[in-house]
Amino acid sequence: MTVIQMQETSTSLDMARICDSLERQGCQARVVPRASAPCVVVSGKIADKAGLKAFPGVGLVSETNSSFPLASREAGLSEPGPMNIAPGLFIGEGMTVVMAGPCSVEGRNQILETARGVKASGASVLRGGAFKPRSNPYSFQGLGSEGIALLMEARRETGLPIVTEVMAPEDVEWLAPHVDILQVGTRNMQNFTLLKALGRADKPVLLKRGMMSTVDEWLQAAEYILAGGNTRVILCERGIRSFDKITRNTLDLSIVPMVKSMTHLPIIVDPSHATGRRELILPMSLAALAAGADGLIIEVHPRPDEALSDGAQSIDLQAFDGLMRRARRLIEALAAESESPLCSLRIAM
CATH class of the missing domain: 3.20.20.70 (Aldolase class I)
Structure with missing residues (x-):
């Protein structure tokens, strides 16, 4: 799976553009709301991973083999502090x-x-x-x-x-x-x-x-x-x-x-x-x-x-x-x- 962490300044239009691009590549994209900034969890093979970072509003892009990417340490989504x-x-x-x-x-x-x-x-x-x-x-x-x-x-x-x-x-x-x-x-x-x-x-x-x-x-x-x-x-x-x-x-x-x-x-x-x-x-x-x-x-x-x-x-x-x-x-x-x-x-x- 791929987890795309959006920037705090990202807009709903930014996420819609990313999801549209991913779905046209045959992937499933799910937007997850979060207190700090939303993220997008992607299932499927992404043809142009390097191109993801070129989209407006994109922050961190991480890969994980975990079946629980949002809970996993691999995705780097933990909030700072207790x-x-x-x-x-x-x-x-x-x-x-x-x-x-x-x-x-x-x-x-x-x-x-x-x-x-x-x-x-x-x-x-x-x-x-x-x-x-x-x-x-x-x-x-x-x-x-x-x-x-x-x-x-x-x-x-x-x-x-x-x-x-x-x-x-x-x-x-x-x-x-x-x-x-x-x-x-x-x-x-x-x-x-x-x-x-x-x-x-x-x-x-x-x-x-x-x-x-x-x-x-x-x-x-x-x-x-x-x-x-x-x-x-x-x-x-x-x-x-x-x-x-x-x-x-x-x-x-x-x-x-x-x-x-x-x-x-x-x-x-x-x-x-x-x-x-x-x-x-x-x-x-x-x-x-x-x-x-x-x-x-x-x-x-x-x-x-x-x-x-x-x-x-x-x-x-x-x-x-x-x-x-x-x-x-x-x-x-x-x-x-x-x-x-x-x-x-x-x-x-």
Whole structure:
């Protein structure tokens, strides 16, 4: 594939001329809107590649064999610096973000108590499910729009941005104005209609890896969102299904440094879903940070044994506070290594 990055001063007429020329050569040209400057993704053999740079408005022209050119480092389309995911909050390029909160919003007291606690311990984003895709139809499915209202109240009180899952394409438009980050769960990673809708949304997207998906499939799912013009995609490794049932899933930590070498998109780790066991959340959180993850998303509940969903993989507020203290010490140790590529790491608060 060929990726043509346009100049900021380029016009719609400039892009129309390029696309017309490419299509006359038998190529497929797709214009991708971007905040900085649009780009054109070209499939097919271009007869006159040298002539592309002669068109008005053309900036960088790059070649890539990647099936996800917009997400790939090869195309050189990364925005400079860390990614802005909420007012005053950035991730990547040394900025580590910890998202914490309950699997499900169960009620006002529960979510406010959790929000206050994780905020005090240093979390930078409040997570909470209002619409819950559950394997069993009789399991608690979340509070729906009432849960969103409670998350918004928690945000007003604590100042924490909120991340919650969106399950259907038709929900994106009404939900986006009320939350800070939209999450795609493991079961919806290849819901392409949903991904296309998120590509048109002006909100960061947290894209969880499918429980049975390859890295290539995961990054191609991210490409759907990027191709719609939304450049703010955060990847989340949440464990994959394997033959071993000692843990709920198998946390594939080896892909953290691998994915970071393949894409400019930030990647965080979910040790809660990856293990399904609260005693493993601390060690796997630290292991994820040591592997180079840009952040964590952790299930925290004031009383995990009373949780309506995923209590076994949730930690209480005291345990989360201890985890954050350990995480800070680890990050400080990594930052002290002057030759380490992680030397600028710090937790965003």
